[in-house]
Amino acid sequence: MPDISSVTRRGFLAGTALQVSLAAASAQPAASRILVYTRNGKGYVHDNIASSVAAIRKMGSENSFAVDAGDDPAVFTDATLKTYKAVVFSNSNNEAFTSDGAMRRLCSTTTTR
Secondary structure: OOOHHHHHHHHHHHHHHHHHHHHHHHOOOOOOEEEEEOOOOOOOOOOOHHHHHHHHHHHHHHHOOEEEEEOOHHHOOHHHHOOOOEEEEOOOOOOOOOOHHHHHHHHHHHHOO
């Protein structure tokens, strides 16, 4: 089990990444889209996922970016990921990916832009 400082650090980093991603997306033209990915594997599942998606959708409507949300890991293809300006992992746990390939595709897509 991770110690509380590493959990707090990860939470801070995730929150910071969300703010940076949303700021970058909102600075883009109205055709900008972000993906809010909410998949959870085994273990704890947050009960506020629907509320977090609703809040991000509200931010999108107020800042001219579209929001797609879901928990289907099939979205992690090169072609699909290239359609998004940002990917937000909202309340997901350590089993957000179903394969190492999906994680590699996300990493390679985001680092080549």
